[in-house]
Amino acid sequence: MITSQEAYQIIQQYTFPKQNEKVALLSSKGRILAESITADRDFPPFNRVAMDGIAFAFEGINPAAILVEQIQFAGETQKQLQDTHACIEIMTGAILPLGCDTVVRYEDILVEEIEGKKVAKITIPFEEITRGQNVHRQGSDKIAGQTLLEAGIRISPAEIAVMASVGKQEVQVVASPKVAVISTGDELVDISIKPESHQIRMSNSYMLAAALQTWNIEAQLFHLTDDPEVLMEKLTQILEEHDVILLSGGVSAGKKDYVPEILAQLGVKKCFHKVAQKPGKPFWFGVKDIEHSESTKLVFALPGNPVSTFLCFCKYALPVIAQQKPRVEQVSLAKEVFFKPALTYFAPAQVYFENGKMLAIPFEGSGSADFANLTNCDGFVELSSEKSHFEIGEIVNFVRFR
Amino acid sequence: MITSQEAYQIIQQYTFPKQNEKVALLSSKGRILAESITADRDFPPFNRVAMDGIAFAFEGINPAAILVEQIQFAGETQKQLQDTHACIEIMTGAILPLGCDTVVRYEDILVEEIEGKKVAKITIPFEEITRGQNVHRQGSDKIAGQTLLEAGIRISPAEIAVMASVGKQEVQVVASPKVAVISTGDELVDISIKPESHQIRMSNSYMLAAALQTWNIEAQLFHLTDDPEVLMEKLTQILEEHDVILLSGGVSAGKKDYVPEILAQLGVKKCFHKVAQKPGKPFWFGVKDIEHSESTKLVFALPGNPVSTFLCFCKYALPVIAQQKPRVEQVSLAKEVFFKPALTYFAPAQVYFENGKMLAIPFEGSGSADFANLTNCDGFVELSSEKSHFEIGEIVNFVRFR
Numbered sequence: 001m002i003t004s005q006e007a008y009q010i011i012q013q014y015t016f017p018k019q020n021e022k023v024a025l026l027s028s029k030g031r032i033l034a035e036s037i038t039a040d041r042d043f044p045p046f047n048r049v050a051m052d053g054i055a056f057a058f059e060g061i062n063p064a065a066i067l068v069e070q071i072q073f074a075g076e077t078q079k080q081l082q083d084t085h086a087c088i089e090i091m092t093g094a095i096l097p098l099g100c101d102t103v104v105r106y107e108d109i110l111v112e113e114i115e116g117k118k119v120a121k122i123t124i125p126f127e128e129i130t131r132g133q134n135v136h137r138q139g140s141d142k143i144a145g146q147t148l149l150e151a152g153i154r155i156s157p158a159e160i161a162v163m164a165s166v167g168k169q170e171v172q173v174v175a176s177p178k179v180a181v182i183s184t185g186d187e188l189v190d191i192s193i194k195p196e197s198h199q200i201r202m203s204n205s206y207m208l209a210a211a212l213q214t215w216n217i218e219a220q221l222f223h224l225t226d227d228p229e230v231l232m233e234k235l236t237q238i239l240e241e242h243d244v245i246l247l248s249g250g251v252s253a254g255k256k257d258y259v260p261e262i263l264a265q266l267g268v269k270k271c272f273h274k275v276a277q278k279p280g281k282p283f284w285f286g287v288k289d290i291e292h293s294e295s296t297k298l299v300f301a302l303p304g305n306p307v308s309t310f311l312c313f314c315k316y317a318l319p320v321i322a323q324q325k326p327r328v329e330q331v332s333l334a335k336e337v338f339f340k341p342a343l344t345y346f347a348p349a350q351v352y353f354e355n356g357k358m359l360a361i362p363f364e365g366s367g368s369a370d371f372a373n374l375t376n377c378d379g380f381v382e383l384s385s386e387k388s389h390f391e392i393g394e395i396v397n398f399v400r401f402r
Numbered sequence: 403m404i405t406s407q408e409a410y411q412i413i414q415q416y417t418f419p420k421q422n423e424k425v426a427l428l429s430s431k432g433r434i435l436a437e438s439i440t441a442d443r444d445f446p447p448f449n450r451v452a453m454d455g456i457a458f459a460f461e462g463i464n465p466a467a468i469l470v471e472q473i474q475f476a477g478e479t480q481k482q483l484q485d486t487h488a489c490i491e492i493m494t495g496a497i498l499p500l501g502c503d504t505v506v507r508y509e510d511i512l513v514e515e516i517e518g519k520k521v522a523k524i525t526i527p528f529e530e531i532t533r534g535q536n537v538h539r540q541g542s543d544k545i546a547g548q549t550l551l552e553a554g555i556r557i558s559p560a561e562i563a564v565m566a567s568v569g570k571q572e573v574q575v576v577a578s579p580k581v582a583v584i585s586t587g588d589e590l591v592d593i594s595i596k597p598e599s600h601q602i603r604m605s606n607s608y609m610l611a612a613a614l615q616t617w618n619i620e621a622q623l624f625h626l627t628d629d630p631e632v633l634m635e636k637l638t639q640i641l642e643e644h645d646v647i648l649l650s651g652g653v654s655a656g657k658k659d660y661v662p663e664i665l666a667q668l669g670v671k672k673c674f675h676k677v678a679q680k681p682g683k684p685f686w687f688g689v690k691d692i693e694h695s696e697s698t699k700l701v702f703a704l705p706g707n708p709v710s711t712f713l714c715f716c717k718y719a720l721p722v723i724a725q726q727k728p729r730v731e732q733v734s735l736a737k738e739v740f741f742k743p744a745l746t747y748f749a750p751a752q753v754y755f756e757n758g759k760m761l762a763i764p765f766e767g768s769g770s771a772d773f774a775n776l777t778n779c780d781g782f783v784e785l786s787s788e789k790s791h792f793e794i795g796e797i798v799n800f801v802r803f804r
Binding site: 025026029041043044045046048052073074075076077078091092093094095141142148149153156157158159160161162163164165166167168169185186187188191192194195196197198199200201202203204205206207208209210211213214226249256257304306310328329330331332353354355356357358370371372374375377395401402 | 428431446447448454475476477478479496497544550551558562564565568569588594597599601607611613658659706708712731733755756758759772773774776779797803
């Protein structure tokens with residue numbers, strides 16, 4: 001049986017076929033940028049006034065009496081100072097008028113009407129004013145042609161703002177994989193059906209579909225009955241139409257667990273079956289080669305108990321599907337844990353902050369079939385297979401799901 | 403000028419009108435549950451077989467030779483053991499046959515054909531078998547009628563699974579507020595237009611709309627020119643049709659900053675203007691009463707520089723709009739910071755984990771107008787206005803935006 005680390009490494013060797021697509025700017029949130037974004041102009045594109053007040057030429061100005069020639073509003077074409085000792089009223093966001101280099105805000109001046117003319121007087125000591133103040137110089141943040149965003153980054157609201165500022169109405173992003181979520185098990189019925197006493201409603205597919213939504217991935221849901229012919233026909237089609245397949249259930253030793261055999265017949269080769277971990281020991285992973293491509297189709301057969309399904313999904317499948325290296329978080333255990341088996345133990349846990357540390361309370365609960373283990377927790381603490389006693393304060397990795 | 407804490411407290415006193423709505427199960431992800439969810443059956447709903455193998459009555463069984471009567475598959479109606487010393491083959495997920503109480507997995511038995519009959523033999527010491535093993539007892543996780551989820555919680559994939567398991571095809575959730583995002587400033591042009599040399603493209607609206615998407619909130623975007631008549635007409639209509647208004651720009655001392663005055667005329671009363679913080683000092687907040695309601699319409703006028711806009715949005719507006727108490731995270735400073743003014747300083751920062759601590763590298767960058775401060779960071783460290791020197795290792799709050 002391979003270790004959790006080995007399983008993780010094996011999966012990382014494969015990738016589904018990556019394609020790019022163009023989407024509207026606001027639809028690119030959460031996606032991976034597939035082009036680099038460069039500044040089409042300087043940032044700011046002009047000497048931008050940063051305060052409401054007056055603009056003038058610093059050299060030789062008389063702070064006691066400065067004639068106000070006119071007003072330069074934001075959005076107006078650039079005006080020109082006529083008299084080098086005069087000033088122009090200016091508004092935040094406006095282009096600095098030609099002939100001016102310095103801005104003093106309204107709070108620091110007094111404007112009076114003298115002989116029908118507007119005259120400004122600076123009311124603070126002139127030594128406090130520096131040449132060029134309150135002007136956001138053209139190109140001081142970025143210059144035209146400079147790279148603003150590199151291809152390969154994850155797009156968040158900040159990157160959307162950057163792309164808006166250079167006029168990207170459409171953005172090239174990496175296409176999401178086509179994902180099929182398949183539940184198997186004849187005891188399962190859809191949530192729209194009232195179950196008989198020996199049946200239960202399927203819930204894993206909905207959980208996985210909801211988790212994929214976070215990454216803007218629309219999964220197609222299937223339920224397949226334990227019938228070899230149906231399985232063969234449906235799996236053939238699903239494999240053709242999807243890049244990644246998430247199966248839940250159907251990979252144990254049962255008499256009707258036909259899935260692994262049928263996958264093999266369909267050219268999906270098993271990379272591993274069973275991982276030394278709890279929960280999720282029966283986890284199965286395989287790939288199908290694609291002609292003339294280095295990519296493969298990925299098949300994750302997740303154990304059917306909800307906590308096992310979710311752990312295997314979050315720890316192994318999601319990093320590949322979302323093309324996101326998992327954020328490695330570390331927590332201090334707030335409660336000791338004893339766990340004897342030589343398995344990596346992923347215990348659901350609640351986290352909170354105290355004195356700058358993130359603490360985790362492992363919630364051992366009532367086993368891998370009980371949802372409550374997930375609804376009260378934020379993620380899983382990852383406890384090494386090489387120890388059986390984990391003390392309070394011990395630092396361990398954390399796989400976040402909330 | 404009020405402090406950042408005071409501003410936060412004032413905003414918390416108001417709430418937009420809350421309504422409930424019914425959405426399809428998968429559309430409820432990320433929303434707030436507005437009903438409580440109870441178990442319609444026991445969990446599990448029957449004594450559920452947890453292993454593939456054989457089931458029998460523990461009392462008086464002969465482990466050396468157990469007649470196999472038949473097979474009970476998952477999804478089949480319950481079968482009955484005929485001979486109390488015999489067994490029934492069972493598959494994971496099946497209902498435990500009547501007359502059986504214990505399950506032994508295939509790995510621990512040997513099945514032989516003896517005189518045309520299938521006979522199982524237990525291959526491990528019988529002392530290792532306990533009565534009731536490998537059976538997930540009916541109601542052991544939850545009993546019918548028990549509350550599974552309380553109203554008011556945020557719905558994540560785990561909660562989706564719980565609701566699927568009780569057959570909720572539609573869920574009552576709190577409706578999202580109707581949000582308008584308004585940019586003002588005559589220097590701004592839409593991203594579809596090539597700007598003149600004195601113009602810049604609007605980016606804040608796109609940034610805010612993208613940030614709201616994370617919470618499944620579809621914002622309506624508006625751009626208003628600095629014309630009092632247009633502003634009056636448009637703001638009247640926008641106020642009527644929305645619960646929350648996010649304005650960016652237009653609330654400083656400029657000659658064309660008509661917005662505060664017009665809002666006052668429209669019955670929006672100012673709660674505060676200016677907060678002792680950097681960035682985002684000119685932040686303005688007001689509310690408009692709603693007849694026969696304790697709720698109000700909320701108007702956030704965010705300063706126009708992108709970093710200021712985003713800080714004020716994340717710190718003050720988002721917790722109200724998303725109805726989400728901000729997750730209080732704490733970080734250790736990985737770099738010292740000097741900041742003299744008596745303002746709360748929100749510095750963009752990148753975080754990483756080391757020895758179980760989350761460390762933050764503040765990125766002071768080139769001011770509140772530069773996007774780069776956001777694209778390289780994960781959030782803002784919050785540095786108290788009461789100090790001017792923040793040492794390496796100091797623990798401070800962190801406002802995450804990524």
